[in-house]
Amino acid sequence: MDYYYSLxxxxxPTQCIMSFLALLLLIQQFTYWNKKRHLPxxxxxxxxxxxxxxxxxxxxxxxxxxxxxxxxxxxSANYVIGxxxxxxxxxxxxxLIFSNVxxxxxxxxGHPFGKKLFGEHNLIYMFGQDHKDLRRRIxxxxxxxxxSTYLSLQQIIILEHLKRWExxxxxxxxxxxxxxxxxxxxxxxxxxxxxxxxxxxxARDKFKSDYTLxxxxxxxxxxxxxGFAFRNARLAVERLVQxxxxxxxxxxxxxxxxxxxxxxxxxxxxxxxxEVAAAxxxxxxxxxxxxxxxxxxxxxxxxxxxxxASTSSLLWSVTLLDSHPHVLSKVxxxxxxxxxxxxxxxxxxxxxxxxxxxxxxxxxVLRYRAPATLVPHIAVQDFPLTESYTIPKGTIVFPSxxxxxxxxxxxxxxxxxxxxxxxxxxxxxxxxxxxVFGAGAHQCVGQRYALNHxxxxxxxxxxxxxxxxxxxxxxDDITYSPTITPKDGCKVFLSKx
Numbered sequence: 001m002d003y004y005y006s007l008x009x010x011x012x013p014t015q016c017i018m019s020f021l022a023l024l025l026l027i028q029q030f031t032y033w034n035k036k037r038h039l040p041x042x043x044x045x046x047x048x049x050x051x052x053x054x055x056x057x058x059x060x061x062x063x064x065x066x067x068x069x070x071x072x073x074x075x076s077a078n079y080v081i082g083x084x085x086x087x088x089x090x091x092x093x094x095x096l097i098f099s100n101v102x103x104x105x106x107x108x109x110g111h112p113f114g115k116k117l118f119g120e121h122n123l124i125y126m127f128g129q130d131h132k133d134l135r136r137r138i139x140x141x142x143x144x145x146x147x148s149t150y151l152s153l154q155q156i157i158i159l160e161h162l163k164r165w166e167x168x169x170x171x172x173x174x175x176x177x178x179x180x181x182x183x184x185x186x187x188x189x190x191x192x193x194x195x196x197x198x199x200x201x202x203a204r205d206k207f208k209s210d211y212t213l214x215x216x217x218x219x220x221x222x223x224x225x226x227g228f229a230f231r232n233a234r235l236a237v238e239r240l241v242q243x244x245x246x247x248x249x250x251x252x253x254x255x256x257x258x259x260x261x262x263x264x265x266x267x268x269x270x271x272x273x274x275e276v277a278a279a280x281x282x283x284x285x286x287x288x289x290x291x292x293x294x295x296x297x298x299x300x301x302x303x304x305x306x307x308x309a310s311t312s313s314l315l316w317s318v319t320l321l322d323s324h325p326h327v328l329s330k331v332x333x334x335x336x337x338x339x340x341x342x343x344x345x346x347x348x349x350x351x352x353x354x355x356x357x358x359x360x361x362x363x364x365v366l367r368y369r370a371p372a373t374l375v376p377h378i379a380v381q382d383f384p385l386t387e388s389y390t391i392p393k394g395t396i397v398f399p400s401x402x403x404x405x406x407x408x409x410x411x412x413x414x415x416x417x418x419x420x421x422x423x424x425x426x427x428x429x430x431x432x433x434x435x436v437f438g439a440g441a442h443q444c445v446g447q448r449y450a451l452n453h454x455x456x457x458x459x460x461x462x463x464x465x466x467x468x469x470x471x472x473x474x475x476d477d478i479t480y481s482p483t484i485t486p487k488d489g490c491k492v493f494l495s496k497x
Contacts, residue, residue, distance in 0.1 A: 035084045035392045040069040041077035050079035056221065059480040063087075063373065067403050075385065081221070085396045086385075091407050091433045093385060094399035097377055098439040103127055106377040106397065108442050116224065117217070117237055118304075122297045124442065131441060134289050138298070138445055140271045141264050147448060148349045149261065150193045154453055155346045157192060158460050161185040166465060169494040175470035178318060179481070179489035183311045187211060189453070190306040194299055196263030198247035207243060210236035215308070218482045237300065244296035244303075252292075265299065305446060306453075312371035312483040313362075313454050315490040319476055320365060320415050321462060322469040322492070327417060328462060331358050335459045352455055360420035362454040363427060366436045368415050371483040373402035375438060401435045402484075408433045468493045 025047045032045055045051060055062045066087040069076035074090030088094050101108050108124045109115065115125070123134060140146065161181070168176055187208060191199055199207065217233020224231050248265060255261070255269040256276075275287045289295070321328040334357045339347050352359075379395040391397060406412040408430035409419060419426035427434060437444035444450070461467070469475070475488035 032079050032084065035395070036077040037389065039075060039077040039086070039389060040073065041066075042079075045079040048082055050081060050083075052081045052221065055080055056219070060478050063400075063402075066398075067400065070403075075389070080396075083396050084392065084394070085398060086391055087398045087400060088385075089400055089403040091404040091435070094401070094404055094435060095432060095439055096385065097397055097399045098375075098435075098442070100383070101127065101377065101440060101442055104381050105379070105383055107380055109376050109378055109396075116222065116230075117214070117234055118297070118301070123301050130288075134298070135445060137271065137287075137289060138268065141267050142446060142448060143267070144349065146261070146264070146267045147452060149267075150264070150449060151349055151352065151452060151456065152346055153192050153196070153263070154189055154456055155460070157185065157189045158457055159464075161188075162460060162464055166494050166496060169492075175491040175493050177489035177491050178315060179311070179485055182314050182490075183307070184208070186307055186310050186314070190303050190310075192263065193306075193449075194264045194302055195244065195247040195251075196266070198250045198263075198265070199243070203243055207240065210240050211303075211307070214240070215482065219480070240303075241293065241296045241300050244299045245292040248292045248295045248299070264302070265295075268295070302446060305444065306450065308481075308483045309371040310450060310453055312369070312485055313365055313450075314457050315485050316369040316371075317362070317365045317454065317458050318461065318467065318490055318492060319469065319486050320368065321361075321458070322467065323476075324415055327361060327415075331361055331458060331462045334358055335463045339459070339463075341464060347456065347459065349452075352452060352459075355455060355459060356422070357417065358455050358459055359451070360417040361458060362451055363420045363434075364415060364417040365454065365458075366451075367405045367409070367434060369478075369484060370401045370405050370436050372436075373484055374398045374400055399435070401438075404433050404435045464497055466495045466497055 028047050029044065042051065046053075051062065066076050066078060067089055070087055070089035074088065074093055076087045076089070078085050078087070088097065097106055100106050118124070123131070123138075126134060161184075165176060165178075165181060188204070191204060191207060213229075213232045213236040215233075217229045217231075217236070220229040220233075222230050224234065248269070251263075251265040251269040252273065255266055256273045259266070261267045261270050272287070272290055276290065279286055289298075321331070334355055338351050338354050339345075375398070377397045377399070379391045379393055379397060382393050383391045385391050409426055410416075410424075418424060432439075437447040437450075470488075470491040470493060472488060472491075475486060475491070477487040478484045479487045
C-alpha cells in the first residue's frame with residue numbers, strides 16, 4: 001500500500017491529469033464495447049466526441065459506412081457525443097422500432113437533440129390515448145375538402161415561383177441553383193397552407209429569417225451557448241411558435257364567428273370551436289390540446305415536416321426527370337391529356353387523381369431518394385431487438401428509411417416509376433419497405449398533402465418549362481442539408497415550353 005501511495009505522490013500534476021484522462025478513455029471504451037457487444041461498427045471511438053467529427057464533416061460517408069457495417073446482420077453500432085447509437089438497415093427491424101413507440105420501449109425524437117429544439121410537448125413525443133386523441137383532432141385538416149383547398153393555394157404559389165425562376169434564367173442566360181429557391185417556395189407554400197391570411201408580410205419575412213437559423217442549427221453540434229448555431233436555432237423556434245400561437249388565436253375567433261376555412265388552422269379550429277361550444281353547453285371544461293401555444297407547437301411540427309422533406313423531393317424530381325428523358329416525355333404526355341395551361345384554370349383534385357403515371361413518378365422519387373433518410377428514436381428501456389441483441393436503455397436508434405427503400409423492389413438501384421403501376425404493383429407487394437412516411441402510430445398524418453404537392457410540382461414544372469441540368473462531376477451526389485439534396489444544389493437552365 002505504501003508503494004502505491006509513494007508512486008502516486010511522486011507524479012506531477014500534469015501526469016496525474018494525463019493518467020486520469022487515460023482512465024476515463026479506458027472506461028468509456030469498455031462501456032462502448034459492453035453496449036456494442038457483437039454488433040458490427042468501429043472498434044475504437046474518441047472519448048466523448050466519438051465519431052461526431054466525421055458525422056458533421058461528411059454525413060453522407062458516415063451513414064454509408066454505417067450501412068456497410070450493417071449489411072450482414074441488418075444492424076450496426078457507433079458512438080457520437082456521449083451517446084451510443086444503433087443503426088438499423090433491415091426493414092423488419094425498422095418496423096419493430098416504429099411499432100414500439102411507447103413509454104416502456106422507444107421515444108420518437110425526430111432529431112438526436114430534438115427536445116431542446118422542438119420543446120417537450122410536441123406531437124412526436126406523445127404516446128397512447130393522448131396521442132390518438134390529438135391525431136383524431138388533427139384528422140379534419142386532411143379531408144378531401146381540406147386537401148382541395150390546399151391544392152389551389154399550393155398551385156398558385158408554385159406557378160408564381162416558376163415564372164420568377166424562368167425570368168431569372170432569361171435575363172442572366174446562366175444556370176440557377178434551385179435548392180434555396182425551392183426551399184423558399186416551400187416555406188411560402190407551407191406558411192400559406194398552414195396559417196394563410198393570419199401571417200402578414202412582415203411576419204413572413206421574420207419567419208423566413210428564423211427558419212433559416214433553425215435549419216442551420218439542425219446540422220451543428222448541440223452547444224447551447226450564446227453565439228453558437230444550436231442556441232440560435234432553439235431561440236428561433238421559440239419565436240416561430242409564438243408567432244404561430246398568435247395565428248391560432250386569430251383563427252379561433254374567426255371560426256367561432258362562423259367564418260369559412262381558408263387554410264389548415266381554420267379547418268382545425270372550426271372543429272375545435274364545435275367541441276368547445278358543446279363542452280360549454282354541457283358545463284364541461286374545454287377539450288384537451290386546445291391551448292394556443294400547444295397548437296402552435298404542433299403547427300411548427302407540420303411546418304418542419306412540410307418544408308425540408310418536400311424541398312428534397314422536389315429537387316430530386318427535377319434531377320431524375322432530366323436524367324430520364326423517357327420518363328419526362330411520358331409525364332408531359334399524360335399532363336397535356338388531362339390539363340392545359342391555356343385553359344386558365346387550376347388543376348383540380350380530380351385531375352390530380354387522374355395523373356396515374358405522374359403519381360407513380362412521385363412515389364418512385366420518394367422511394368429512390370427518401371428525403372428524411374433516418375428517423376431517430378431513443379430507447380426508454382432495454383429493448384430486445386433480436387434474439388441475440390438487446391438495445392441498452394438510452395441508446396439513440398436510427399431506423400434507415402433510405403436503406404429500406406432499396407430492399408425487396410426489383411432492380412432497386414434503377415429509377416423506374418413503372419414499378420408503381422397497376423400492372424406491377426410493387427408499391428403494394430413491397431409496402432413494408434416503403435417507409436418514407438414512417439409506420440405505426442406515428443406515421444405521417446400529412447402524407448396525402450405531401451404527395452399532392454410533389455405531383456403538382458412535377459406536372460407544372462414539366463409542362464410549363466424546358467429545363468436542362470448544368471451537369472458537373474459529382475453534381476448528383478447526395479449531401480445532407482439536413483434532408484438529402486443533390487450536391488450542386490440542382491443547377492439548371494430554364495426556359496418557357
